[in-house]
Amino acid sequence: MDDDTSSGLLGVGAIVWVRRRNGSWWPGKILSPEQLPSAPLTSPRSGTPVKLLGREDASVDWYNLEKSKRVRPFRCGEFDDCIERAVASLGMPPKKREKYARREDAILHALELEKQMLGDVLPLDNGHVRRAEATDEELLLRSNSLHQGAPRMRDLQDFGLKIVSSKRRDSPSVKPKMRHVGHHSQHDEDGDFVDSGLTSRSKRTRSADDTDAGTTESDFSVSVSDSAETEHHDDDDDDDDEETTSVSDYLGGQKGRRDFESTSSEDLDDSILSEDSGRQFHRNTGVANGSVSKWQLKGKRNIRNLPKRHVDDIERLHANGRRFTSRRRVPIWRSDDYRDYDFSYSIDSDNGDDDEEEEDYGAGDDSQDTENDACGVDDDYAPIPRALSRDRNLHTGWDHVAWEGDYYNPMMSAQLRLGDKDRSMLVEVDLKVVARYQIDPEKRLPIISMTSKLNGNSIIGHTIQIEAIGDGSSDNLVSASYKANEAIDSYALPSGWRTARRTANVRLRRPTPSSIDGDEDGRDFPFSLQHETSPTRVSGGGVSGRKGLLVRKGAASRNHLPQVGKSLSGKTLKKVGSSSSQKIRTLSSIALEQKQVSRSLHDGLDYQTDGIIKPSSSGPTTVACIPVKLVYSRLLEKINRPPSKAVLNSLNREWRCHRLEVIGAINKTKMQADRDEGEITSQQCVPPSSSVLVVIMGVAGAGKSTIGRMLSEVVNGEFLDADDFHPPSNKEKMHNGIPLSDEDRLPWLQLLRHALLERSTSGKSVILACSALQEQYREILRSADPNYQLGSFSCRVKFVLLDVSPDMVAARLAARAAQGNHFMSPLLLQSQLDLLRICDAEGVFKVNAALSPRAIVKEIEDWLGRIASHD
Ligand SMILES: Nc1ncnc2c1ncn2[C@@H]1O[C@H](COP(=O)(O)OP(=O)(O)O)[C@@H](O)[C@H]1O
Numbered sequence: 041m042d043d044d045t046s047s048g049l050l051g052v053g054a055i056v057w058v059r060r061r062n063g064s065w066w067p068g069k070i071l072s073p074e075q076l077p078s079a080p081l082t083s084p085r086s087g088t089p090v091k092l093l094g095r096e097d098a099s100v101d102w103y104n105l106e107k108s109k110r111v112r113p114f115r116c117g118e119f120d121d122c123i124e125r126a127v128a129s130l131g132m133p134p135k136k137r138e139k140y141a142r143r144e145d146a147i148l149h150a151l152e153l154e155k156q157m158l159g160d161v162l163p164l165d166n167g168h169v170r171r172a173e174a175t176d177e178e179l180l181l182r183s184n185s186l187h188q189g190a191p192r193m194r195d196l197q198d199f200g201l202k203i204v205s206s207k208r209r210d211s212p213s214v215k216p217k218m219r220h221v222g223h224h225s226q227h228d229e230d231g232d233f234v235d236s237g238l239t240s241r242s243k244r245t246r247s248a249d250d251t252d253a254g255t256t257e258s259d260f261s262v263s264v265s266d267s268a269e270t271e272h273h274d275d276d277d278d279d280d281d282e283e284t285t286s287v288s289d290y291l292g293g294q295k296g297r298r299d300f301e302s303t304s305s306e307d308l309d310d311s312i313l314s315e316d317s318g319r320q321f322h323r324n325t326g327v328a329n330g331s332v333s334k335w336q337l338k339g340k341r342n343i344r345n346l347p348k349r350h351v352d353d354i355e356r357l358h359a360n361g362r363r364f365t366s367r368r369r370v371p372i373w374r375s376d377d378y379r380d381y382d383f384s385y386s387i388d389s390d391n392g393d394d395d396e397e398e399e400d401y402g403a404g405d406d407s408q409d410t411e412n413d414a415c416g417v418d419d420d421y422a423p424i425p426r427a428l429s430r431d432r433n434l435h436t437g438w439d440h441v442a443w444e445g446d447y448y449n450p451m452m453s454a455q456l457r458l459g460d461k462d463r464s465m466l467v468e469v470d471l472k473v474v475a476r477y478q479i480d481p482e483k484r485l486p487i488i489s490m491t492s493k494l495n496g497n498s499i500i501g502h503t504i505q506i507e508a509i510g511d512g513s514s515d516n517l518v519s520a521s522y523k524a525n526e527a528i529d530s531y532a533l534p535s536g537w538r539t540a541r542r543t544a545n546v547r548l549r550r551p552t553p554s555s556i557d558g559d560e561d562g563r564d565f566p567f568s569l570q571h572e573t574s575p576t577r578v579s580g581g582g583v584s585g586r587k588g589l590l591v592r593k594g595a596a597s598r599n600h601l602p603q604v605g606k607s608l609s610g611k612t613l614k615k616v617g618s619s620s621s622q623k624i625r626t627l628s629s630i631a632l633e634q635k636q637v638s639r640s641l642h643d644g645l646d647y648q649t650d651g652i653i654k655p656s657s658s659g660p661t662t663v664a665c666i667p668v669k670l671v672y673s674r675l676l677e678k679i680n681r682p683p684s685k686a687v688l689n690s691l692n693r694e695w696r697c698h699r700l701e702v703i704g705a706i707n708k709t710k711m712q713a714d715r716d717e718g719e720i721t722s723q724q725c726v727p728p729s730s731s732v733l734v735v736i737m738g739v740a741g742a743g744k745s746t747i748g749r750m751l752s753e754v755v756n757g758e759f760l761d762a763d764d765f766h767p768p769s770n771k772e773k774m775h776n777g778i779p780l781s782d783e784d785r786l787p788w789l790q791l792l793r794h795a796l797l798e799r800s801t802s803g804k805s806v807i808l809a810c811s812a813l814q815e816q817y818r819e820i821l822r823s824a825d826p827n828y829q830l831g832s833f834s835c836r837v838k839f840v841l842l843d844v845s846p847d848m849v850a851a852r853l854a855a856r857a858a859q860g861n862h863f864m865s866p867l868l869l870q871s872q873l874d875l876l877r878i879c880d881a882e883g884v885f886k887v888n889a890a891l892s893p894r895a896i897v898k899e900i901e902d903w904l905g906r907i908a909s910h911d
Pocket residue numbers: 738739740741742743744745746747809852853855856889890891892893896
């Protein structure tokens with residue numbers, strides 16, 4: 041066994057290199073069993089768990105540290121080149137960097153963890169470190185204190201592990217050339233969690249010895265090259281003690297996810313290829329013209345996995361001295377610059393003259409290995425699109441990923457770049473809405489709590505912008521074809537090494553193989569861009585809400601060989617078939633779909649749009665992709681609450697449409713009214729110039745009735761209180777704290793409009809107290825002026841806003857409610873405040889409603905005088 045191991049340098053918390061079953065080496069961190077989730081394992085694990093780095097939700101493999109030749113200290117000299125290269129890659133141009141980003145990120149992650157450890161350890165001359173003089177407990181405390189504020193590793197906490205701190209902290213940047221800084225064994229150096237069961241190295245290895253890890257399987261293939269890479273793989277493979285098992289579902293997931301991942305490692309195993317000394321192996325069996333990879337011929341485990349190997353995963357296949365490289369990764373999610381990205385398959389001459397990087401990583405030009413196989417980036421998972429961004433501008437790379445502090449915000453509306461197009465995407469989420477009232481009597485306001493099933497987070501409490509998108513405005517659906525309840529907790533995982541990471545930090549689970557039609561499908565990415573040259577087998581298990589965008593992967597890609605020179609237009613966005621057993625209801629069911637499909641047909645991507653996934657009457661619905669605005673509007677409708685201001689702001693487009701509808705309605709009713717009025721002509725209804733038509737507007741409790749009444753006396757006009765025009769049903773609704781809907785308001789507003797119109801002929805001034813919170817409501821009232829041109833705001837009907845602070849109005853409403861002489865529930869204040877919107881162009885006169893009634897009336901009077909003189 042390695043000296044480093046026996047000397048205790050490979051204890052809990054140590055950063056190590058581990059060799060995966062495919063022969064690749066990958067940075068990892070030794071965990072204690074206590075740091076693992078407590079969910080029951082479906083198969084016994086033994087040895088020491090090592091969490092692979094590079095992703096917070098990366099897999100955990102198990103190694104027998106005592107015997108293993110597969111575990112090396114991170115700083116053991118053998119991997120210096122790799123480390124240097126990773127550090128150097130920070131300065132590389134994005135495209136170059138991207139190539140091997142996965143493992144480099146893992147290395148950089150390791151470096152960051154290592155750096156964090158430096159505060160607790162003393163360097164030794166030999167390049168390793170020893171712990172400072174301190175007990176484990178002291179070290180732990182120190183570590184805790186050092187890492188106060190470190191991003192929480194949510195997944196661990198979710199599994200009941202203690203979390204050091206929930207406070208966020210910026211990850212330190214990686215310093216290049218940080219060499220020969222060894223490891224200490226006891227720290228939870230990344231601050232993820234407290235190692236409540238810190239044990240000495242000897243304890244750990246003892247337990248490793250006590251058990252046999254022979255039933256485990258390795259997860260992924262990482263083509264890595266180091267000196268160690270030359271180690272004979274077969275030997276290791278025969279060492280059952282060193283077989284590894286993926287429990288990524290534990291660390292990356294939520295409680296109760298075990299079932300889902302029970303076959304994960306099998307799949308993962310299937311999806312990998314060994315790499316001996318950087319040589320490439322055929323990844324696939326299905327269309328490889330009978331070629332059988334070396335991997336397949338090795339030992340029972342490989343044979344065992346043969347039937348599960350992908351047929352469509354032809355990443356590299358050697359045929360007649362040619363290597364076909366299928367760039368199967370999902371370029372739209374990964375490329376830093378999609379304009380430059382080569383989506384094509386390529387046929388590269390494979391004369392063994394791989395360039396250095398190919399040798400090093402064993403991945404050749406196909407970065408898929410390094411990207412997808414590495415460190416938990418398995419075929420099970422698809423990365424989250426890095427193009428997810430906060431706004432609709434072009435964004436490329438991680439800089440623009442929607443981070444909320446250390447948290448990735450999956451709800452950010454997204455756009456990604458494909459070709460020269462800005463393309464938005466939808467992220468599939470499940471939303472729950474709960475309407476409730478806060479207990480606080482002062483603020484008994486209705487709130488909506490939306491919970492994302494992606495990560496279980498409540499949207500309230502997170503500053504999540506929700507950008508409404510128009511129907512059909514999303515070109516790509518980022519859908520996890522995983523069970524909805526297999527939430528991708530990693531969406532919200534903190535970034536432990538943000539300074540370094542360049543690759544997606546999350547991965548989407550693919551469906552459990554048992555739940556899909558054809559096990560090979562289950563090993564694919566949920567989506568990938570592939571050629572589609574032959575009809576795709578229709579999934580028997582799923583239904584896509586967007587068949588034009590999402591096509592079942594599997595037979596589609598295995599039935600045809602890679603082609604040369606295909607451009608993006610030859611690709612089809614695919615999705616692993618639907619596996620969800622949970623029916624996700626599509627709210628729109630989806631009129632949107634057709635638009636989407638047709639748009640896809642014309643957007644230059646040539647998405648395959650027909651016949652790929654057909655709804656199955658028997659199969660479960662698996663894709664629910666609904667514009668957030670639609671979700672909101674439906675849900676708000678359900679609970680009879682108008683959207684919040686924030687939502688409204690984000691729904692401008694929708695409201696503009698709505699306004700047009702309302703205006704349409706106004707026009708209709710206006711014409712009707714004109715007909716009804718008969719004798720009332722525009723000439724007739726022009727009142728004497730001294731008369732005014734004034735609407736005192738504002739939220740409930742602003743003082744409209746009080747001021748309106750007083751003003752009407754001052755101007756010798758008639759006072760109308762809009763409250764008196766409500767039908768009983770409206771009053772009852774409001775009394776019960778339920779805001780009116782526009783359907784409720786429209787006839788009420790029409791009635792008011794008619795009342796104004798009627799009285800405008802009398803030559804008498806009319807003062808109307810009416811909330812009139814929205815422009816479209818006011819437009820209805822303005823249309824009482826027969827000469828009014830909608831949208832011109834040049835009208836005889838004038839508006840005065842009683843501008844009042846929420847606190848003040850809340851107090852007034854409370855006082856009014858205490859008197860018990862008003863139907864309006866104070867609970868509606870928030871919705872009133874949310875609704876109130878005034879456009880400057882409207883020329884609404886705003887008065888400070890905190891003034892005394894008399895002062896307010898005076899101000900209004902003066903203003904009326906001013907505008908009268910202008911007129
Ligand atoms: N300028 C003001 N200063 C102090 N109290 C006011 C003022 N305006 C109105 N109020 C009081 O606030 C409460 C709400 O006024 P009200 O006229 O009924 O508002 P609204 O008609 O806008 O709902 C009433 O109790 C009223 O006496």
